[in-house]
Amino acid sequence: MGGEDLELPMLSHLDPSAASSGGDLDLLGGAQAAGNEPRLAGATALSPDSRISSVKPARTSHLTAAPVRSAQREGSGGGVRSLAAGLVVLVLLGGGAAAGYFLLYKPRQEAALKASRPQGPAPVSPEVMAAVGRWKLQFLELTGTSADHLAEGQRQLAKDQRVAYAEAEESFQQAVLLDPRSTDAIAGYVQALALGRGPGMDDNSFQEARELIQATESTVGKLPGLLVAHANLLLSRARQSSHLEEATQLADAARAHPDATDAQKAEAYLVLGRAKVATSRELANKDFDEARRLAPKLKRVDYYSALAHEEAGQYGLALKLLGRRLELDPQDWDSLEASARIYVEVGETGRARKLYEDRAKAKGKAGDLRSALALAVLRYQAEGNAREAVRELRALAKGVSRYGPRDASEIWVHLAAAERTAGNADGAVKAADEALKVVPALPEAHLQLFLVALAGKDAPRAREHLKGFQGRLEDPALEQVLEGRVLLLEQNPAGAQERFLAAGKLDPRRLDAQLLAGVAAATAKKREESFRLFYPVLEARIFDPLRPAPRPALTRFWLRPGDTLAGVENVVQELGGRPDDVQPLLYEGLVRFHQGDRQGAERLLRSVVETGTNNGSAQAYRSLLALDAKPAQALELAEKAVALERSLPVARLSLGLAQAAAGDVERAKRSVRSVLEVAPTMLSAQTKLAELELAARPEVARAMLEKVVGLDPSCFPAKKLLFKLDERG
Structure with missing residues (x-):
């Protein structure tokens, strides 16, 4: 050692990879301990590693020890001092090495060890498990793999046809049953449910789907596919402004997501366009154009673009777009159905009929159930020919065993509605009961049974069937009106009046609700209150006497225009006590006018005039x-x-x-x-x-x-x- 300096290595020379690969740490910078180089106890555990010796010290290390040089030894005293200095430095170096181990090396070693271990499966949320528990009862003999059912669901969903959405919905459910962690299956199920059922979705299904999608987003993050499905689900309840706003926010997030595919971005733009249709047709069409650019094969773009033009009153352009869709895909039932509905709404029922007849002819001798059913529905809902509709629907019902539950239940429920419209209450009950045998808890069947019970003043049965469609009519105000009618039957005019007034607040177009509130007050013998409620309808300052009742042109929830007011005649007239008391006659005539009883209304109104008033x-x-x-x-x-x-x-x-x-x-x-x-x-x-x-x-x-x-x-x-x-x- 005589005359040489002792130079210690910097801590930046430490290579944790050596230890992680089974080697040792070299605290001497790769120098071989030999001859005049001191070796202290413990140094043998730090074997030299040739991988480190060529690496230059990194000057940026926050744990570096500057090289220490000893003074020239002068005699033995100098040698002792040099040795002592070396001992001190090595002790300090040992402490630094320990610090480096705990601060740098050990955390890296633990991270590497954790990464090398196999990761366990992601947890399944309670909401998903609850849905799985309910769905198991629908698919008792489930076969195949989750991947198989997922692929089938995606294939059906890609058809972009309403009839395929139901099939996709079931395939995705089966995929989730076989693999509850399948994010794609959950997103697909919610998407198929939202697109297939739309506003007609029942509250329970909506709530279940929303809980599923929210739980999945919490578990795996807000992935683009989940965001798009969630947004489409909320659009099915777009009447609530909060849902519309949230759907827009979700679609914006999906559109801007770094991992979103062009197809997912197109879906997001489609949601944004649909959300803007009612407020800005121009902005909506820009979003539709962007969706079309990103996914030219996405069929729903033209469909919703056509509906945007319809919303703006541009029926010719809407029908042109739908016709273009049908030229490209003659099997596109959604576009055919929308075209027929528009024709009915603009008073061109004959053109609607021709659309369905052409579709039936194209199917040949095999026929087309959906076209035949649609033609029968036109008969009683748009053409006023319930008897002919009954004949056609009975013919379809004879072969009902050839069809699946959905088609069979639809035949039965339309037959029930047509029978009731034709005045055959017994036939309506029989057909509605058959519909419930095929699909239990079918809301449209319960509605027809409710209306029969209401006409027969059977309060218990009306109450029973009311529960079968509450929350599922797509019209909360109408539901309030119908519940009020039950309360009137149950001799609860105060409760009935409350429901009728609530209906008017939900939908100010409901003139029938205001009239029924007056009838409820008259039932309770509250003469002045009854007349106070009738007067706004009479003068027509707020209520429009010729405005059609708010109702769809074609619907599975069929009510005749006067159904909500049927059976309340004579209640107001009974408030009169003297021959010259014309107000009860006047308001009774008003009720008859809106019931559609033209002769009864004319007779009562003429009697008012004939009193000399x-x-x-x-x-x-x-x-x-x-x-x-x-x-x-x-x-x-x-x-x-x-x-x-x-x-x-x-x-x-x-x-x-x-x-x-x-x-x-x-x-x-x-x-x-x-x-x-x-x-x-x-x-x-x-x-x-x-x-x-x-x-x-x-x-x-x-x-x-x-x-x-x-x-x-x-x-x-x-x-x-x-x-x-x-x-x-």
Whole structure:
């Protein structure tokens, strides 16, 4: 050692990989201990490693020990001092090495060890396990693998057809049963459920699907496929603004997700477009265009784009897009069904029938069940021919054993509705019972049984069947009305009145709910309260006397236009006590008018006038009743109504309509405009004014009609006029 300096290695020379691979740490920088190099106890455990010796010290290490040089030894005393210094340095070095081991090496070693161990399966959430427990009962003899069922579900889903969504839904359920951790199967199930059932989905299925998707997002993260499925699910409940907002947020997140595929981004843009249809057709179409660019084969883009044009009142363009879809895929039932529905809503039932007839002919002798069923539904829901519909549906029911549960139950439930409409209550009950045998808890079957019980004033049975469709009619206000009718049967007019008023708040279009609230008060013998509730309907300042009841043109939940008011006649009339007491007669006549009982209404309203009372409202409603059959008499009655009560909106309306029927267009325009001065929200008056402007100012008429349809998509008279404008080009 004489005359040499002792240089110690830096801690940056330590290589933890040596230890992890079974080697030892070299604290001497690769130098071989020999001859005059001191070796201390413990140094033998740190074998040299040739891999380290060529590595230069890293000057950036936060645990570096600067080289220490000893002084030149001068005699033996200097040698002792040098040895002592070396001992001190090595002790310090040992402490530094220990620190390096615990701070750097050991954590890395533990991480490497953890990574090398096989990872256990991800936990299954309680929500998924609960769904699995329920679904097991549906698939008792399940075979195959989860991957097989997943692939089949994805194949069905890719068809983009409503009839395939149900098959996809079941395949995804089976995949989840066989592998509850399959994120793709859960996302596929929720997507198929949302697209297939849409707003018709029952509350239990919606809640179950939402819990499934939320739990899966919590377990594996917000993956693009999960986000898109979740957004589509929320769109099935888009009437709730919070759901619409959340669906938009989820779609935005899916669109911007770094791992999203073009197909998933296209789905996200489709959700965004659907969410904007009601508020901005232009922005919605931009989203649809982007979805089309990302996924040209995504069939639903054209379908929803067509519905956006329909929403805007552009029926010709909507039908053109749907027709293009049918040319590309003649089997696309959704586009066929939407086209037929639009034709019915614009008053072109014959064209709707031709669509289905052409489809049936294309199928040849084998026939097409769906087309045959759709034609029968047109018979009783759009053409007013319930008896012929019954004949056709009975013929289909004879071969019902050839069909699956869904098709069979649909045949039976439409037969029940047609039988009831034709006046055969027993036949309706029998058919509805058959539907429930095929598909227990079918809400549309319970609705028909409820309506039969309601007509028969059978309160217990009505209550029983009410439970079978509550939460599943896609119309909360209507459900409140129907529950109120049960409460009336149960001699609970206060509870009934509460439900009717709640229905009116949920949907201000429900004139029937306001009338029924008055009937409920009359049932409780609350005369003044009853008349107070009837008066807003009578004057027509808020309630539109000619506005169609809010209802779909074609539906599986069939009610005739007057069904909600059926069976409440004579209740108001019984409030009268004297021959000259005209108010009960007047309001009873009002109820009959809205029930569609034209003869009964005319008789009661005429009796009001014959008492010698100057009643403008009675004359106005008599004018409306005479309008179609006796236009000259209608004009005379309307003029009397306005002379008696000029400020009454219904009197002004009757005059404008009578003048239009007489061909006096300019005077009719002035009269209808005067209606809107006192009742600016009356859509029937706005529609009539647009009709009167149609010939001279079509663009003005279009703007008015588009506004009406935007306010109330169920205003079919306005839709009919808009379609006429489209046909003109």
